[in-house]
Amino acid sequence: MNSFVFHNPTELIFGKGQLEKLGDKIDQLGNKFLLVYGGGSIKKSGLYDKLQAIFNEKNAEVVELSGVEPNPRLTTVQKGIDLIHENGLEWILAVGGGSVIDAAKAMAGGAKYDGNVWDFYERKAVVKDALPLGTVLTLSATGSEMNRGSVVTNWETQQKHGAGMTFPTFSILDPENTFSVPKDQTIYGISDTLSHVFEQYFTHTPEVPLTTGLAETIIKTVVNNAEKAINNPEDYDARANLMLSSTMALNGLLAMGVETDWATHSIEHAVSAVYDIPHGGGLAIIFPNWMKYVYKEDVSRFKRFAVEAWDVDPEGKSDEEIALEGIQAVRSFFDRIGAPSRLADYNIGDDKLDVMAKKALPFGPIGNFKKLSEDDVREILRMSL
């Protein structure tokens, strides 16, 4: 096991009806705040009205910023920071999925910084102070509700960067708020969650049984609940288990003491940057191919993955056969839930493989389980066509 620091101060408020605790939070953090949300699905679902009732009861002075984009833009973040300053707002309430929360994190850090908030994303500055941030999560996927990461896109410079901004002070996770998530978004969220686990599971760090077992538990929990939630969007326990899984998949626990990989995320970001496909869809296509490309780096790790996380029967098979069967189980699962399997599903051909490969590793080799060069990435993309 490697040395590590784990520090996650977010208060997780989980379960049916937990929105009622928002009133206490307004009492604690102040009644002048910025409400940030996305395209208006919270109005259709009725969540917006429930929020307004709580705001009214607390005589809250709420300034609204709606229309946060699926890939939140720096211009939107700047708009939020301006609203905070102009109105003397005390904290931020983000209601939505990862994009809304990521944008709100940027506003929280930017509002307490004299320079341009983009400095944080260009690694020119480190966040020293931030406004308090509360979230009401409406989508199980990114884990942003319980980590400090934030990804923002600067359209002027055509850059999409991540930064460690700030942990939410609290996050309210009511599985019922995900009942209205459409089928495709549910599928992408499942793919995103599993991909976060995979990026941290495939490691050469020895003696990490706790994080390994927790990762396998999250995988099995997601697999066992995915089809239930897809086929019956109002299955509370299925939605609850997916929600808690996505949060635990990227709140720092799985990274305790292990060297993580994250090459597949870099590759997918490059594909999305060129073709603007959904992140979760891209991951479902690329991850099984990354696995096939790298499994020989440690066949025993992939064997364990197959047997423990995917219930592959090892009887009478070679380690390599077991490992490959595990990778096939991942692919079959994604097929079963209706995730895309090839770049062709998004009408992506082989004409821009070089562009994407270059974009995937702007700072040199990526990944740790196997260091990937541009040639490696091009090959994985070719396997994904």
Added chain:
Amino acid sequence: MNSFVFHNPTELIFGKGQLEKLGDKIDQLGNKFLLVYGGGSIKKSGLYDKLQAIFNEKNAEVVELSGVEPNPRLTTVQKGIDLIHENGLEWILAVGGGSVIDAAKAMAGGAKYDGNVWDFYERKAVVKDALPLGTVLTLSATGSEMNRGSVVTNWETQQKHGAGMTFPTFSILDPENTFSVPKDQTIYGISDTLSHVFEQYFTHTPEVPLTTGLAETIIKTVVNNAEKAINNPEDYDARANLMLSSTMALNGLLAMGVETDWATHSIEHAVSAVYDIPHGGGLAIIFPNWMKYVYKEDVSRFKRFAVEAWDVDPEGKSDEEIALEGIQAVRSFFDRIGAPSRLADYNIGDDKLDVMAKKALPFGPIGNFKKLSEDDVREILRMSL
């Protein structure tokens, strides 16, 4: 899954050589603080000298309170609070195991409270403010390094009570600091850790696969590393895995969304109160008997426990046989590591069963997996003779 709140702000600083980060913490929290420790094992191990070197480098003004008892006393806590007030100390550094940390938590809360600190333990007051508290852990057992619980004994009134005091601000966990833990303390720590898992595993709450899987992972990790650490006290990875397991076993994760039990802890506390035996020893005796007494409440849960956590082969056996084999596996494991198996091992006979049974449930029935009456407790104690 039940609704829940999870909030654990402790910064966990884990691994070989992490003590060097203490200097930064002194910079952050101030150089006037109270150093709390126990009977002096930290002087024998060399840890005390390492601390002094860091204190000197930071020109720290350190007031020492040593001699904290294995069951920390209210009088010792009060002594610490007085030292803090007299010397205008800014925070507390606790170096030791659960008792030292529990006492320091009491001092942290008591120092910021106008009344008697015992009020918190008598449920007459709730902690609203506390001094910052840092810990350097030297024993894997209680999990106190990453939770807010504190148990203190009032000898004047013959009461031993627990209270939710304060989370450590940071905890430094270097497995090397547990190399010098004697064999019996290592065994008791293992028993304590497993017991914390058991108390939260046996639940009737449905649809809790994540906490169930994490609990099983912790059990397997402890079982796989226990004998390694006992036979080779300087096996770094074994010590590291036991240390992380004991912390994860009682930091709130296993209680997410589940109804927990804790009856066995109440029974053991009663035995310890009358006979002053080691807590971990008492738990190793009582827990398998509690299991035998209650397993019929949900044979399927015990079957899963046997198969998933203890690798019992279910082939050709009834559910009840599998369940009982799992319980026997727990007993066999405790025997194998040299934990006590009967109250007779501590020269405890049947003459005070009534007294202990009464003491175990002063406020009515205990436990949730099966509600236990005084008669039930007496029977479990009789099985443990």
